[in-house]
Amino acid sequence: MTLGSGPEAIRGELTLRELEAQTGVPAGHVLRELGLPEEVPRDERLGKLRRRYGFDMARVRRIIADYRGTE
Numbered sequence: 001m002t003l004g005s006g007p008e009a010i011r012g013e014l015t016l017r018e019l020e021a022q023t024g025v026p027a028g029h030v031l032r033e034l035g036l037p038e039e040v041p042r043d044e045r046l047g048k049l050r051r052r053y054g055f056d057m058a059r060v061r062r063i064i065a066d067y068r069g070t071e
Contacts, residue, residue: 010061012047019046019060025067033063 009022016027020042027042034055046060 010046010057010064012045012050012057014046015043016040016046016049017042019064023064023068025064029067030060030063034059 010019014022016030019025019030020027028038031038031040034053036049036053040049046057049055050057
């Protein structure tokens with residue numbers, strides 16, 4: 001899967017592992033910032049996690065931007 005690197009490229013079909021590879025932000029960091037259990041499988045898709053835990057994709061994009069030091 002080839003995606004752009006902007007925030008619009010962060011979508012629910014990405015797995016945590018793909019998100020980490022795409023952004024360079026550790027999946028564990030994203031999980032901690034979202035308040036999710038560390039043991040969430042890294043091959044779980046963000047959309048499924050969003051439905052299960054009630055966060056929104058804008059929050060994930062902010063976590064990525066904050067980690068990278070960008071807005």
